[in-house]
Amino acid sequence: MRVADITVEQLPALAGLYETLSRLPQDTAHMAAVFSRMDASPDYHLLGAVSGEGELVGALMGVVCLDVVGPCRPFMVVENVIVAARHRRRGVGRRLLAEIERRARARDCFYLMLVSGPGREDAQAFYTAQGYFKSAGFKKRL
Helix, strand or coil: CEEEECCHHHHHHHHHHHHHHHCCCCCHHHHHHHHHHHHCCCCEEEEEEECCCCCEEEEEEEEEECCCCCCCCCEEEEEEEEECHHHCCCCHHHHHHHHHHHHHHHCCCCCEEECCCCCCHHHHHHHHHCCCCCCCCCCCCC
16 A cells, blocks of 8 residues: 555546545546645645555545744645545555655644544544544634
């Protein structure tokens, strides 16, 4: 398995993964337009895990955010973490998080943060095992 930047050719497979995460249909044409903007920015990191057979089996997105507090070091928000159900507990998520952490360190990020929805105890146990700790977080859908 290898972890690398998602390519435009992988967007249909990525859409399939994200449909299982969000339970919403994905508009691949709109995804491609947004992907083009993300791909042009050094602050966006859309990573995919590809199996030895060439199948996209996991993905996540990291976004570097500038900060004006203290030493003004950036931080990274990690979102949309997904691993195909049949590939879980095989190191896919661990490899994705290790690569995004490597990139965050390369950008001198002070910390990474992510949120996990209520009721996702397996995912939360996984994040804890990767060195993340629980912190109060809030979301408001718009």
